[in-house]
Amino acid sequence: MYAHHQRLDSEEVQGLRREGGRFLKDLREARGLSQRQLATLVGAEYYTFISQLETGRGRIPPDRYRAWAEALGIEVRHFVQTLMRFYDPLTYEILFGAETDAEHLQGDADRPQRTTGG
Template structure:
């Protein structure tokens, strides 16, 4: 069951924080500020970037492509990475071979 896989709210929070760290490293590798990324993604406020990177929110799936383009990452690879953090249950079902590598 899904509830068994997502162990707790703490586990979900940890995954969001891990996603935030990954996103920050992608942004910083491209020498972009949070403000730069917000502009490229089409956000009015860069504080949303800060919230995401701090693990206090999630990127809505309908924005994955915009973020991928802004960060110069293949959209499919970006979506796959977000799935790993935001929905590990589905990620495990779709990419079981990668779970063994990342464990």
């Protein structure tokens, strides 16, 4: 049986989750959405789920990635790739290398913004 090596109580994982939460909050605020509005757009039953994610106390379910990307106005492939930096950094590094934040942000500037499939 597979057991994920990252412990939720490790400081490194908690730090990454908090960074991921800031990423989500920044996107939400840039769109001018409240937590309630975003919860409605992504089909979350409770708006407090948004607060939990933004403070790093949870993860977006993968089956909701498209809805989140569309609600936040970001291309879905870029959204998922960025989430992977926070949710699964080992896989991210294997797939994309140890990209610096500056390189990642430059890629953002060059990437056209689309909200549908990839």
